[in-house]
Amino acid sequence: MIEQYLQSIQGMLFLRKFDMFSQPYYHRVDYNQKTKKTSIGGLLSICIVGLSLAYLIYILYLFFSGSYTPSITTLQENQSGLTTQTLNYSPFAFCFRSGGTIITTWKEYFEVYMYLDNNGDTFNTASYFSIKKCEDVLPGFQNLASYYCIDTSEVPTIELKTNQGDPSANIVFNFALFIKNGQSPGSIVNDPNYYMEFAFIYQRFFTDDQKLELVLTRETIVIDPALFVQDQYDATQSQSKVDDGFLLSSWKTYTYISDFRKTQSYLTQASSKVRFQKWTNGANLIRLSQISLNDQLFKQIVSYPKISIVLAQFQSIFSTLLIAGIIAKMGSENKNVEESIEVIMNNYYKKSALEIDQFIEQKKKKKNNKTLFANNQVQADQTSTEEQIKQRLKVKNRLFDLYDFKIMKHYYTDCKRIKDDEPDPQVKGFKKALEKSWSMMNAHQVHLEILKLKTAIQMLLTDKQYASLDFIGRRLFPSEQDINHLEILDKLDENENLRIQKALEYYEELNKIDQPQNPLDQKFKNSLLRQVFEVERKNDEEDALIDSKRLQAMMESGLAKQQ
Structure with a gap:
């Protein structure tokens, strides 16, 4: 199979050498242009030249054999x-x-x-x-x-x-x-x-x-x-x-x-x-x-017909074939467009895939860090629980060695201390949510469903269409500023105060620019308007509250002086 494929590729490359209808592919200085040869154009050129040459030989044979009828x-x-x-x-x-x-x-x-x-x-x-x-x-x-x-x-x-x-x-x-x-x-x-x-x-x-x-x-x-x-x-x-x-x-x-x-x-x-x-x-x-x-x-x-008349007859047939070739070269133009788009898309896929890989790696690192933190927290909770049990056993053992007064004292004080050492309610809530999530999620079943969905989509689409699904909406040439936007958004999702602070700072920077050059900056600026208005409203309410308190204090001090 590989040898046959290589032979077919060599045959197509050989046909491209004879392409007379190649289209301009790119331009250089002084209007010099290169052409893009295709196998279809090469095959068409060979057919036209072969038919024209055969017809020329035929009419020359008729001419020299005296088969042409004189006028x-x-x-x-x-x-x-x-x-x-x-x-x-x-x-x-x-x-x-x-x-x-x-x-x-x-x-x-x-x-x-x-x-x-x-x-x-x-x-x-x-x-x-x-x-x-x-x-x-x-x-x-x-x-x-x-x-x-x-x-x-x-x-x-x-x-x-x-x-x-x-x-x-x-x-x-x-x-x-x-x-x-x-x-x-x-x-x-x-x-x-x-x-x-x-x-x-x-x-x-x-x-x-x-x-x-x-x-x-x-x-x-x-x-x-x-x-x-x-x-x-x-x-x-x-x-x-x-x-x-x-x-x-x-x-x-x-x-x-x-x-x-x-x-x-x-x-x-x-x-x-x-x-x-x-x-x-x-x-x-x-x-x-x-x-x-x-x-x-x-x-x-x-x-009797002259050789010029014979060549004119050949020229008419050759011109007809050339016209047919010019009409057929539209297919060659479409082929060039398809190949150009394919080159652009391949480059687009590579750049987008690199960006996605980097983004996925960052997500994986963050997820691993969160999982490690959760595991450490669970392990710490288990260790603290074991320590509490040991403390309870230790207190109970002391009850049999002390007098009644000391027994009661140690019992109540130690129970209070142990009760005060119970875990934080937020940690308990996190543990319960984590346990409930693990109990409701069957990873193996989810994996099977995802595989079935991917298989169904892959059967409906071609290879390039299926590959392009991951890159829909991606930027063709991502800039460093766009990558910084992704990092900022991740940080803003983690901290609400930081999100508000960064939003205000970034909004002030965008206001300094009359017209943002990057469409993403314009979209980001529009999305921050609501948060900016909310912050300004809160600031106005706080300022109004402070002013009312000052006014009330001034009125109370004035009444006191009058009395």
Whole structure:
């Protein structure tokens, strides 16, 4: 039990070291103040710091892992003037299939050209881009396996231009599909199971990764040698401004094609040859796809949370916990008040107990002296009684040895002397009262009753309440003058003349003071007023009696002279 108690005390002392809500306990010079730490405040401080630290680690983990959602602002506007877009990838990709099987011999039947021209009005076979498998050009883009794209190793960038005020300055990207001349009716181009997969590639900005990624839209094109199809892709340009600074703003701008609007037109082969005769040289053109920029600009402003915002979020939670701690520190203040009162009461108990012990010791000494005096008196009375009995026996023995006259003389004189030597009636009364008191009082029974009463009171009260019963009404800091008052009161109780004399002397001393400094002096002065008035009344009566006697004597002497 003792070890567990000591361990609990050490634990409480350890918790007090972490108390952030300690209250001022006492003040020193220059307003420097000490604080009183409590175990409750220490436990509360540990809880607040622990929860705050755990929450800080949690939000920092979310911040560095990119789990915070950025704020995104979008708007759309119309562009005027020259618009330019640079592509570092192939916007078109294609492949040929027959019943789901990849056809690798498509070059024997078709010619494919991807090139830039001025609004589709020029065509030069020397200006087209080289075609290569997309898996070699875009190795990370597995969705385009077995597709064919522009060889970007030869041409790193493709620049598209659109001028709303001058259409002749527009530069578009084209995809042209020709059927080679000399194809027989039983050729593969006339097979209905033969088709082409066509993909339009563009980009999108993903906020999770903070980067642009390629996306594509696929379509299946059935090859019809007798039909010409023209696809017009109006691409929408997007601009994403990204603020990904850690503490201060750091902007990055991404411009890309994010969407498109497709329109189609159909012509017969005869009509297409008439329209594109100047640059097809009679070739059988069955497909023409063009990409041009429209006048729409889609803007996106992406702002990622900064570390200051995260810390502000932590500060709000920490402030809330601190407010809870400040509210809870009222309990710490109450604890400090209780401990302060306990210290004062303990000091009060010690001083009062010392005073009571001294007072009880004095009472015991006086009681012992009175008991010793009573015992000596009883013993003296017993001795005198024995002496009287011996004297009586001695007188009676003499009666048998003397003559009649001497016998009678000695008998009467000795009896008278013995009768005169009887004890004082006051001593007899004291002895009778003492014997009656001892006969009526059973000390053992009284002791048992007192023990029962103390036990009942102790069960109803706490230890401190029970201990404080002996000190109710005691002075907190008794002075020497107060102790002298107690001694004076004891002496006044023993001697009535001394009581009257001391009362008058003390009353005269108090009258010399305009206002007594000690409340006890004021109370004592008020209690003496009755005795002072009684003494003054007696003195006045005695003076009046003396004056009347003097007056009577003077009148008698005057009458005698007249006679």
